[in-house]
Structure formats: structure tokens, C-alpha cells
Amino acid sequence: MERQLETYQKIERSIIKKFRKQLWTPFIVAVKRYELIQAGDKIAVCISGGKDSMLMAKLLQELQRHSEVPFELVYLVMDPGYNEINRQKIESNAALLHIPITVFETNIFDVANNSDKSPCYLCARMRRGHLYKKAQELGCNKIALGHHFNDVIETTVMSMFYGSQLQAMPPKLHSTNFPGMTLIRPMYCIREDDIIAWRRYNELEFIQCACRFTEACTICDNGGGGSKRQEVKVLLRRLMRDNPNIENSIFRSIHAVSLDTMPGYKSEGVEHSFLERFDRVEEELKTKKASPEGEAVREAD
Template sequence: MSRELTRCQRIEQSILKTYRKELWRPFTHAIRRYQLIRPGDKIAVCISGGKDSMLMAKLMQLLQRFSDFPFEVRFLVMDPGYNEVNRRKIESNAALLEIPVTIFETDIFQVANSTEKSPCYLCARMRRGHLYSKARELGCNKIALGHHFNDVIETTVLGMFFGSQLQAMPPKLHSTNFSGMELIRPMYCIHEDSVIAWRRYNDLEFIQCACRFTESCAASGGGSKRQEVKELLRRLKQDNPDIEKSIFNSIHAVSLDTMIGYKTHGELHSFLEGYDEKPPVEESEGEE
């Protein structure tokens, strides 16, 4: 007679079986394709309490369980000033998913919301700094964030439309302020729709954006540029179902020979640099 599975075991089974194609395979594909984890790594898996970071934590836990090479994980929750309801929800979800979290407090919300200029930018920078510091304190050499496929697409479009630059979100990068530390994005190839489907299938409830500044903007009728881009992509997808895939593939195949300018290591370069010494470039379709 087979024993009845616990709820956590059923949730794990949904990742490995029910949503294997949508979650587990793209997750392990990103790990391999972008070489995100190496033997001996000690990774701080950063949990904000939302659906993405909670799923990432479970994926990383399962990967460590089944991996054919050793690496360590620490599940890190930074409390930037959550209200009591959100704090309890994070703790209860971690217990439900059997994720042993380490929680530490900061005053990020208080500091960021007291400034009138770019509170979101300040909050993001402070969050990243606190996470790197705590991860290093715990002996980690990497932090893992829960950005997914749609975050990558939206960031690319946001940069073009509102930042006047072609800028993507890389699957990993070295920290400029914390020597020897690296940031990785293990959910790089997972679609947000799949995360939502998994959450609904398991009847899970995670916190939404807990930022007080964002809540006040929503209450006053304001909206974010990222939300505008989400809506735009949703409309475009009705005519071209593969548009997100095309954008994703395009950041893997940038043709620098056709770019008027590009920036690397903070330095801007022009196509005019050594223009007369460069070999001819084949004309693209549409040129006259």
C-alpha cells in the first residue's frame, strides 16, 4: 500500500512531473546553457516572498537534491520593512514548502520611501547591496535572483522605448562592488505564465509587490512603465504568437557590425572607429 504524499511532496511532484516541460526542463537548460552553477559553489537563493522567488527556491532545493556534483544553497529572506501580514505569509509559505530560510531585517522601505527622487532605483540598489553583504557573511560566492523569461523580454523593450538603449538582462554577471561575488538568474528560460499555472495548480498564495511606494502609486491610479510594456507585448502576441521568442533570440544574436554605437565596460564606441580599415559588411535585406 502506497503512503499518502504530504502537500510539500505533491508540490515537488508537480514541478518534476506535471510541469516538467514548463518548469524543470527550462530551469535545468538555463543552468547548463549559461554555466550558472559550478562544483563547490555556495549560493544564496534570495527570496522576496513572491511567486517567482519562492518557485526558484524550490527548484534550487530540488536541483541540489538530484545534482551529480556538490554545491551548497542558503535560502535568504531580506525583510526591507514588510508589514506583519506579508512577513507571516513568507514564513508560512517557507514552512509549507519546507524551505529553511534565514531572515534578516533592514530599513530599506523606510529610507527609499523618504526620498522624492527615484525611490524604486534607490530601493533596488539598497536591496542588492544588502543581499550581497549578507551572502558574503554566510560564506556564499553567488546570489540567485528569481527573474524569468518575461522579465528579460520586458527589460529589453523598456530599454529601447524608455531608456534609449539596447540593453538586455544577462543570465549572470560579476558584481562590481563585491569582488568575487556573482549574480545568477536560474529561471532565465521559464515563462511567467508557467509560474502562474503552477501556483494555481497547487492552490498557493504568495505576496504581491509589498513596496509601500508602489501601493501608493496604484492607489492614485498611476501605473509602471513595465506594466505598459506587459500590456503592449500581450497585444502584439495576439498577431504574432512568437514575438517574445523572437525578442529573446535577438539578444543572443546581436550583430555589432550593423550597430551605429555600442557601450562596453561603461565606454561608448562608434561605428566610425576604424571604419575605413574594416572589411566590407554584407548589406542587409531592405537596403537600397
């Protein structure tokens, strides 16, 4: 007689079995391709309570169980000032999924709400800082965020359309304010539609928008109901009607940037012009022309 599985075990099995191609495989691809996890890492899995971060927690939990590479996980939940319903939902989902969360509280929503600056921008910056700080206090050397494939391509399009720059979202980066800390994005290759399909299949309900400024919205994405990100989502859906491969093309393009064709680029905070290389190549060509090899070429011509 087959043993009856508990709810959390059925959810775990769905990741490995039914959604293996859509979730587990691209997760493993990202971890290996971008070298996100090394032996001895202690990773703070940052959980906001939404579908993305909750799935990321289960993926990393499953990897830790089966990986030959030893690493530690801390499931970190920062409460920036959630209302009682959202806080309770996060805790109940964590219990349902058997995710042993560590919760710490901040007053980020209060500070952002009383600021003259953009509350969303300030909130995002403060969240990241608090997460890094708490993770470091707990002895972690990495924090993991739940950004997925669609976040990556939407950010790329947004930066070009609204930020006047070609800028992507890297799969990992060093923290400049917290030396020794690294941010990783293990869901870099997982599509949002597949995350939604997994959530529906398991009949899970996660908080959608915990932000105090947009709690009433029904279509927000991390504070984005009617946002620029939402506009880009809609635009990409329209473009996919004529070109179903457009998302893949955008994703591949950020892995194949041809700097030689760019009139300008920025590296490590320093702006560069194509003229730097242009002038250097011109000097190299003059030198080559004046060399014995260049003389031989001219005689052959």
C-alpha cells in the same frame, strides 16, 4: 497501498512531473547553457516572498538533491520593512514548502520613503547591496534572483523605448562592488504564465506587492501597477495576437546581436562607434589592394 504524500511533496512532484516541460526543463537548460552553477558554489537564494523567488527556491532545492555537482544553498530572506501580514505570509509559505529560510532585517523602506530621489530606484539599489553584503558574510560566492523569461524580454523592450539604448538582462554577471560575488538568474528561460499555472495548480498564495508605496495595489508587479513595465506587458500581449512568436523573437535577438550593423555600442562602460571598424576595414582593404595578392586579383579581372 500508495504512501500519502505531504503537501510540500506534492508541490515538488508537480515541478518534476506535471510541469516538467514548462518549469524543470527550461530551468535545467538555463543552468547548463549559461553555466550558472559550478562545483563548490555556495549560493544565496534570494527570496522576496513572491511566486517567482519561491519557485526558484524549490527548483534549486530539487537540483541540489539530484545533481552530481556538489553545491550549497542558503535561502536568504531580507526584510526591508514588510508589514506584519507580508512577513507572516513569507514565513508560513517557507514552512509549507519546507524551505529553511534565513531572515535578516533592514530599514530600506524607511530610508527610501524619506528620500528626495525615486523611492523605487533607491529601494532596488539598496536591496541588491544588502543581499550581496549578507550573502558574502555567510560565505556565499553567488546570489540567485528570480527573474524569468518575461522579465528579460520586457527589460529589453523597456530599455529601447524608455532608456534610449539596446540593453538586455544577462543570465549572470559579476558584482562590481562586491569582488568575488556573482549574480545568477536560474529562471531565465521560464515563462511567467507557466509560473502562474504552477501556483494555481497547487493552490498557493504568495505576496504580490510587498512595497510599502504600493501595498494597496492589486495588479502590481514588484511596484509596477500602472508602471512602464506594466505598459510593456500589455503592449506585448497585443502584439502577440498578430505574431504569437514575438516573445521568442525578442529573446533570440539578444543572443544574436550583430555588432557589425550597429552605428554605436558600449562595452565595459566604454562607448564605441562604427567608424572605428569602418576606418580599420578601409585601411585593410587598401593594404590588400597594394599587396602582390591584390595585384594578382587585378590582373585576373
